[in-house]
Amino acid sequence: MSTDSNQITRDYMDSLLVEQRLLDAVLPDTTLTLYGTRFSTPVMMAALSHLDSCYPQGMVEMARGAAAAGAVMWAGMGDEAELEAIVATGAKTIKIIKPYADEGLILRKLRHAQDCGAFAVGMDIDHAFGRRGGYDNVLGQPMTAKSQEQLAGYIRATSLPFIVKGVLSVQDAVKCAEAGAQGIVVSHHHGILESAVPPVKILPRIVEAVGARMPVFVDCGIQSGMDVFKAMARGATAVSVGRKIMEFLHTDGAAGVTRAVEELTGELAAAMARTGTASLAAMDPTVIWEN
Numbered sequence: 001m002s003t004d005s006n007q008i009t010r011d012y013m014d015s016l017l018v019e020q021r022l023l024d025a026v027l028p029d030t031t032l033t034l035y036g037t038r039f040s041t042p043v044m045m046a047a048l049s050h051l052d053s054c055y056p057q058g059m060v061e062m063a064r065g066a067a068a069a070g071a072v073m074w075a076g077m078g079d080e081a082e083l084e085a086i087v088a089t090g091a092k093t094i095k096i097i098k099p100y101a102d103e104g105l106i107l108r109k110l111r112h113a114q115d116c117g118a119f120a121v122g123m124d125i126d127h128a129f130g131r132r133g134g135y136d137n138v139l140g141q142p143m144t145a146k147s148q149e150q151l152a153g154y155i156r157a158t159s160l161p162f163i164v165k166g167v168l169s170v171q172d173a174v175k176c177a178e179a180g181a182q183g184i185v186v187s188h189h190h191g192i193l194e195s196a197v198p199p200v201k202i203l204p205r206i207v208e209a210v211g212a213r214m215p216v217f218v219d220c221g222i223q224s225g226m227d228v229f230k231a232m233a234r235g236a237t238a239v240s241v242g243r244k245i246m247e248f249l250h251t252d253g254a255a256g257v258t259r260a261v262e263e264l265t266g267e268l269a270a271a272m273a274r275t276g277t278a279s280l281a282a283m284d285p286t287v288i289w290e291n
């Protein structure tokens with residue numbers, strides 16, 4: 001049995017089976033309304049970073065593709081100029097800030113994201129620890145674990161919706177909700193924790209605990225429209241796709257990104273049509289069979 005969380009997640013996704021509901025089925029509506037804004041699809045760009053070796057100005061190119069597809073853009077680690085260029089593409093952008101040890105830096109980045117027109121902000125709390133015990137250090141920047149009280153402070157410091165990325169337990173999800181977060185991403189950050197429970201496996205418990213209070217997003221290993229459908233049927237508000245869309249960015253830039261989102265959304269629509277799912281709001285977990 002593998003301890004590789006990416007493999008465990010892939011195997012789990014493939015183990016989920018879907019029943020068919022054709023009578024009274026309709027052509028589905030895949031539009032998503034998030035924080036008052038309407039998008040064409042629940043397929044979002046994952047919070048990526050450092051994509052210049054994938055494609056020149058990769059993050060900005062990704063944003064161009066997202067904007068053309070009417071999809072939500074997320075941006076991970078990166079400087080202020082890059083975020084400004086991403087937002088200038090017109091893509092609605094959620095900026096994820098690392099759990100820097102430097103609290104002043106976090107507050108400055110929160111302020112900058114708000115001033116430059118980001119759609120929402122957040123933090124990938126799962127990047128606090130390194131692989132050998134101590135706190136992580138990303139490109140010379142030390143990280144630390146954050147408390148619920150610190151989280152509440154960041155949430156108070158911005159007028160934008162604040163989203164916590166890297167939630168993989170009901171306990172953390174409830175703490176985020178109590179701190180006032182306006183969204184969480186259920187994720188293991190492409191395998192940052194060994195033997196991690198697949199995000200889509202734990203998702204229903206987390207949605208049951210906090211789903212009525214805020215959107216619950218999911219990522220890790222989403223590679224097809226059927227994967228998107230399985231995640232949505234198990235309660236996700238929307239899903240983020242990272243490495244799969246990077247393949248399209250690498251070969252075709254923004255046009256490739258747009259095509260990737262459209263293909264994933266088309267496959268999602270096909271799964272919705274065959275399961276009698278008229279809209280994202282009508283997703284029903286009972287169409288999924290656990291093997």
Ligand SMILES: Cc1cc2nc3c(=O)[nH]c(=O)nc-3n(C[C@H](O)[C@H](O)[C@H](O)COP(=O)(O)O)c2cc1C
Pocket residue numbers: 046047048049050075076077096124165187188189190219220221222240241242243244
């Ligand atoms: C090249 C690369 C850079 C990433 N940078 C960040 C980052 O800066 N911040 C963050 O929260 N997540 C980052 N991630 C994690 C993704 O947001 C996502 O959680 C992860 O890749 C799982 O999604 P996937 O399986 O669809 O790739 C990065 C992932 C990749 C592959």
